Amino acid sequence: MRFRISLLHAFTLYTIMMSETSSYLQIHPVDNVWVALKNLPGGTLIKHNDDVFELVTPVEAKHKFTISTLNTNDEIYMYGVLVGKASQPIARGAAITVNNVYHASTDFTLGERKTTWEKPDTEEFAKKTFMGYHRSNGEVGTANYWLVIPLVFCENRNVTVLKEALYTRLGFEKPKGYEQEVSDLIEMYKAGKTVEEILSAELQQSSPQQQSFKLFPNIDGVKFLNHELGCGGTRSDSDALCGLLAGYITHPNVAGATVLSLGCQHAQTDILRAEIQKRDPQFNKSLIVLEQQQMGTENKLMKEALRQTFAGLMQANQLQRSPAPLSKLCIGLECGGSDGFSGISANLALGYLSDVMVALGGSIILAEFPELCGVEQDLSDRCLNEPMAQRFMHLMRTYNAQAEAAGSGFYANPSPGNIRDGLITDAIKSAGAAKKGGTSPVTDVLDYPQKVTQPGLNLLCTPGSDVESTTAEVAAGANIVLFTTGLGTPTGNPIVPVIKLSTNTALLNRMPDIIDIDCGPIISGEETIQQTAHRILNYVIEVAGGNIKPKAVLLGQDDFIPWKRGVSL
Missing domain, CATH: 3.40.50 (Rossmann fold)
Structure with missing residues (x-):
């Protein structure tokens, strides 16, 4: 059975329910290829208006087939727009593939404004709220995180060391690991099992690690954002990185951040601060910025990062969810x-x-x-x-x-x-x-x-x-x-x-x-x-x-x- 979705009127689209017996779909009235909703063997009868024709090739579910014969360079339409052209003649009822179709799209120009739209019924959700974290600038977070960020890839190791020092000790939930499976493999190796026996063995599934406590219950976690940028590339790349990191630091889901800078990189701390001010002129979150070349030893840098980050977490933990x-x-x-x-x-x-x-x-x-x-x-x-x-x-x-x-x-x-x-x-x-x-x-x-x-x-x-x-x-x-x-x-x-x-x-x-x-x-x-x-x-x-x-x-x-x-x- 065929089923048509018309996109001429958006809310006609939204009110359609597909029949449970539908096996193929016309998305838009001008489309000359249709979608198979299930695997269709060759010879399947297709009804097109008052005409009936057979598929001349099998068509797998999700793939498309022609409803008319196409010659080389004939245009192909789906969703009412040009989506390709025939690279060779295609018979009616044949599947379209990368072997008989190539990409094509319509050019675009400045047109008339089409900004009127039919709003959907919102009665079910008009009075609903969610419990969020309200920030001083009026934004509301769906979570409450602290960030640790390297301003340049040279600081990735230090960020990783901070992660190892902080994460488990603070009681944040650890994602499921595969330590038990590795232990099983080690025991089999020690017991003299062969390669074939190990490859065919059934490994036990690790149980999620249960945390006995969470030191800061109103903080969802500390997140560590390692990356490979900040220097060595173009200045536009490092500037864009500062803008991206500023977006994360000012994000409503973030309570504060610790930023580790080397000091000599393209992505300078003053660029980051300017990007933060651009996004939030009244920015008042906890922001810890430490430069390794200025501070000296790694030991001094890490101890100061731990001390200030812990103090920031104490402050961030005071915030609680409320309706928004x-x-x-x-x-x-x-x-x-x-x-x-x-x-x-x-x-x-x-x-x-x-x-x-x-x-x-x-x-x-x-x-x-x-x-x-x-x-x-x-x-x-x-x-x-x-x-x-x-x-x-x-x-x-x-x-x-x-x-x-x-x-x-x-x-x-x-x-x-x-x-x-x-x-x-x-x-x-x-x-x-x-x-x-x-x-x-x-x-x-x-x-x-x-x-x-x-x-x-x-x-x-x-x-x-x-x-x-x-x-x-x-x-x-x-x-x-x-x-x-x-x-x-x-x-x-x-x-x-x-x-x-x-x-x-x-x-x-x-x-x-x-x-x-x-x-x-x-x-x-x-x-x-x-x-x-x-x-x-x-x-x-x-x-x-x-x-x-x-x-x-x-x-x-x-x-x-x-x-x-x-x-x-």
Whole structure:
């Protein structure tokens, strides 16, 4: 059975529930390729309007097939936009692949403003609150962390030594390790077991280590942000690093920070302080900055860092959670390990959630600019004013040109896993990825590593690379990150809860240790997009209030990678 989702009217889209017997899907009325919702063998009958035709090739779930014969260079449409062209003749009812399709997208120009939108019903959430940490500048955190940061990679070792000295002794929860498994292997080796016996042995599962105490109960942890930048690269890279680190230090989830500087690097402490003032002119958090070359011995540096950090933790522990409106949430949207269902389940659910949050006065961050290729016209038209639209278009063109100068444009963004699961061109991937941003007007366009200052939908220039993009969204102010995945991506962030959403139920069943919420019921027809979005938002409220820890937090997935501009897609 065929099922059509029309994107001509956003809320027609949001009110559709897929039939449980649907086996293929037309997303937009002008699309000339459709999506298989399950594996379809060759010969499957497809109904198109009043016509019926057969699939001439098998089509795997998540992949697409043609509904008309295509000649070489004929255009291919999905989501109502150009997503590719035929590289050779393609028969009606054939699967499209990297062997018969190449990337293509429509150019974009400055158009008319299209900023009217139909706000969703927010009655269910209008009076809801979350228990957050209120900061003196009016921002509200969903957690309370202390940071230890190297201003240059030369200080990474010292930061690691501080971590070893502080973490367990303060009673912070240690993520699950595999010490028991290693002990088992050692005992088998001592007992004279052969290589074959060890490879076939069943290892015992380690039990999570239980902490007998937590010295500072109102602090969620001390986080250590090692990186490989700060010197040796371009001055623009070190300046951007200072801006990124300033975003973390001023973040509402952070109570204070200890910064270790060598002294001679490009990323100078005065640059960091200027970036902090730019983001928070009334900055009054505890900030400890220590320079090793100025202080002398490592021993002196480390003792002073420990003493001042401990005093800072004593002060940070005095803050407690209290109610905050949902408008204080700034949600970063991310997708990684995307598949052919991303743009018709999880991303659409986040699109509806984004519209709800905007209507409530909250902030949304849509990033990953390489994955907005092909939908630039829609997003630029939705910008509140022309200068904002021009800024977005300039960032997109400049970024793509830099990527091409380095030997690769946006067209090269899809990974082998993306392609294997149905996203065979960047424009196909982008058309589905952009749905996370919903339908509201764009209230600001930010370049990396700027901070969100406006409520509503913000566009932030970041790479498509998952960790680099998430790292940047948090620096911009996201205090929750919603991360959709179709293939499974084990990543998180040191200071912000990252909630993982599977696009399909099979992924939840295969990797339940990393998935928090399943959006597969949209595909099976068990839930509408609105129902899934409401389920996600209720979960977000519990996470923001500290009542639920997402899997990324429980696993200690503290991934932090600053963007070295112009290198990453």
